[in-house]
Amino acid sequence: MSRPTRHPFHGAVYHVTARGNRRANMFVDAYDHSIWLRIFEETVxxxxxxxxxxxxxxxxxxxxVETxxxxLSAAMHYLNGKYAKKFNWRHSLSGHLLQDRxxxxxxxxxxxxxxxxxxxVLNPVRAELTHHADHWRWSSHRYHCRLAPCPAWLASDWVIDQFPGPTRAARIHAYRKFVDAGHVRHVRTSGQIDEALAFAGDADIPMLAIIQSSHPxxxxxxxxxxxxxxxTREQIARHFALSVRTVSRVINAEASAESVSRSQAPGHVSAAGRGR
Structure with a gap:
């Protein structure tokens, strides 16, 4: 399978993910997490x-992250490559640790x-690894909330300053309320994004914002x-600020095109033809 072409530019912000090969664990214990964080600090x-x-x-x-x-590619190559070597050496393994790049x-x-x-930061909650984001040790959430000493590499001040409040404590409280609101199934935000976060059971269901930014x-x-x-069509309509009728027309247009394509394919026999 060919890789999608990347077009990096200065100041771009990315949601980056990497997965263990064949979905195998890439962190076995707390020390693995500590090694990764140390290499990540070097990378930053x-x-x-x-x-x-x-x-x-x-x-x-x-x-x-922002670049x-x-x-981005050089940074991720450094991070993933160095961690994979450390992980394999520590656990006496060989071969690919990560699935793809x-x-x-x-x-x-x-x-x-x-x-x-x-x-x-709600991924561990959706995956039922913890009941609350506060309790997941390996997340930036605890740093933003000052539940743990904030590392120098995290732009926590910028994040917290996006929330209202006359003091830092008030802004942190507003951030925590914002995250806690994500525990409900649907959240209508100032950005008019209907999240429908993955309470369906799959922690990898993408947000509508991600889907939108992934397509030209x-x-x-x-x-x-x-x-x-x-x-649902209603959720999609709210996110794109369209009517449900318009969303249905877009969805049905593709279905109609596929139906026409199948009917014109070589070897296709219509119902009328089969009746002769």
Whole structure:
């Protein structure tokens, strides 16, 4: 399978994910997490990344990063390559630790960054690894909430300053309320994004914001959202600020095109033809 072409640019923000090969765990114990975080700190320093959020899951991780130097691929190659060598050496293994390279989706910083941050830190909750984001040790959420000493590589001040309040404590409280609101099934936000976070049981169901940013055209994004099976036409319509009728027309247009394509395919016999 060919890899999608990447078009990096200065100041781009990405939601980055990488998964263990064959979905195997890439973190076995706390020491593995500590090794990864140490290498990640090196990566941030060497490649001048701005980090807004992260979450380490047993068999994959999520990052929300900005690349002032347009060097995401080089940074991820360094991080994943060095960690894979350390992991294999420590556990007496060989071969690929990660499935493929990594996956990155460009994010609109102004509109979707906070929504994605909430999505990322709630991954352990949706996967039923913990009851609350506060309790997941391997996430930026605890740092943003000052439940643990904040590392220098995390742009926590910028994140917290996006929330209202006269004091830092008040802004942290507003951030925590924002994350806690994500525990309900549907959240209507100031950005008019209907999340429908993955309470269906699959922690990898993408948010509508991610689906939209992954497709160059609106209609393609609408069809992708419908085909993933996680969203109703009403939810898709609210997100794209369209009527349900317009969303249905986009979805049905593809179905009609597929039907015509099948009818014109070589060897296709119509019902009338079969009756003769």
């Amino acid at each position: 320093d060497q490649f001048h990344l701005l980090v807004y959020g992260l979450c380490l899951m047993p068999n994959h991780f999520h990052l929300l 002032p130097d347009a060097n 990594f996956h990155a989706v460009h994010v609109d910083k102004q509109e979707y960054l906070l929504e994605l941050l909430r999505y990322i 055209h609106r209609d393609m994004a609408i069809r992708a959202a419908w085909q993933c099976g996680a969203y």
